[in-house]
Amino acid sequence: MHPEPAEAATRTSTRSTSGERRTQSFVENVSLIAGREITMRLRSKAFLISTGVLMLAVLASVMLGSIFGSQSDVPKVAAVAGATDVVESNAALDVVPAADQDAAEQLLRDGDVEAIVAPAASQPLGIVVFGLDQAPTSVVSALSVTPTVELLDPGAVDPTIAYLVAFGFGIVFFMSAITFGTTIAQSVVEEKQTRVVEILLSTVSARALLTGKVIGNSVLAFGQIVAIAALATLGLLLTGQRVLLGGLGSSVIWFVVFFAIGFVMLAALFAATAALVSRAEDIGSVTTPVTMLVMIPYFLVIFFNSNPTVLAIMSYVPFSAPVGMPMRVFLGTAQWWEPFVSLAILLATAALAVWIGERMYRNSLLKTGSRVPWGEALRG
Structure with missing residues (x-):
């Protein structure tokens, strides 16, 4: 007759150093079963292969994200009147003229440009770069001197x-x-x-x-x-x-x-x-x-x-x-x-x-x- 599960107790016995049999505790039984589960999985070729494939997929996704992220087109910027002369000769930038700051911001928010280049007499280059929700690194790197960068929506992702x-x-x-x-x-x-x-x-x-x-x-x-x-x-x-x-x-x-x-x-x-x-x-x-x-x-x-x-x-x-x-x-x-x-x-x-x-x-x-x-x- 099989023991009922509700009444089954941890009755695994072992011999002590004195030769007497003792009942293993609940924790000891759990440890044995958990160890058995872990050992069986680690001996499984299917488990090891699937884990290895998953690891490689994670690493590959990170690497590919970096590669594709670096292969971007020439960044397009909106140049506010007064800053056009500074950037129009830069072959690394696609310059879109804007009549004023408001027009340039509209282009940026619509996604037509990646950044705004506006005049700023107090800055080293005489310009300031505006980004939307993150620093426009491609635009900044295209300029010979790093200008001041300000974000319109700094908390966005x-x-x-x-x-x-x-x-x-x-x-x-x-x-x-x-x-x-x-x-x-x-x-x-x-x-x-x-x-x-x-x-x-x-x-x-x-x-x-x-x-x-x-x-x-x-x-x-x-x-x-x-x-x-x-x-x-x-x-x-x-x-x-x-x-x-x-x-x-x-x-x-x-x-x-x-x-x-x-x-x-x-x-x-x-x-x-x-x-x-x-x-x-x-x-x-x-x-x-x-x-x-x-x-x-x-x-x-x-x-x-x-x-x-x-x-x-x-x-x-x-x-x-x-x-x-x-x-x-x-x-x-x-x-x-x-x-x-x-x-x-x-x-x-x-x-x-x-x-x-x-x-x-x-x-x-x-x-x-x-x-x-x-x-x-x-x-x-």
Whole structure:
């Protein structure tokens, strides 16, 4: 007769130095299971190859961004009357005459020019350069002497950079959560289908088994995220993109923190839903709701990264906060206290998800055959 999951205790025994048998603690059992999960993944060629490909893709995207960013056309500038003589002979600039400062600003805001060159008697060159939301480095570098640079909208972020950052946060969260979540689900069903779980539950509790699986895969996922962040940082340093690196610093730190907690929540749900079935063919049908919780934030941040209202809502919804809040930190639209409030909501939701997931997992693990209904898994 198999032990009921709800009553299974951590009964793994070892011999002490005196020869007496002792029962291993819950922490020791969790450590063993987590270590087993980590070892199995690290021995998998598929896991190592996919991780290597992801690392190369991150580094290549940083390098290509730098290469394409440097291959720009001749910058077009609006020259206000009085400054035309200074820049019209510069072959590195495409000069568009403007009647006055207002006309030049309109051209800049419409995107017709990259910068404004206006007369300024107090400056070394007799001119001053105006940019819209960032310093027009291509224009500045085209001038023999660096002039004073002023920004019309100093707090704005380049839309292209904002999109790339949003895409980066979204794809990393999506790929890591789906990859490791699917791995956990397959592991649970495989153990259930081969009845290995019955042997495991004779020595450890269902709670210890689930905790070990979640921790083991969370450690691997967290390690992968840290490696991606380190590699991206190295790429930005090597390509001289220190300005972008400085802007990304705090948002990347928040992303890592939010990801670590969010993944634990998702991992528990993947394991719990997978325990409802006994065949590998049925995994997709039961894990679809959890998969959707991962996919929705990815598509929202891709399509609405420039919409402050959508990002604000995403930053407080637990399943999208790991992407939404770091994005708002990067854009500078989040107050200093907002990440902490969002993190507290995520922690509470993760604790609730782990509790529900552990209950479903424990009540479904030894039930084979047809799919276990959600209500029965929750009631026990």
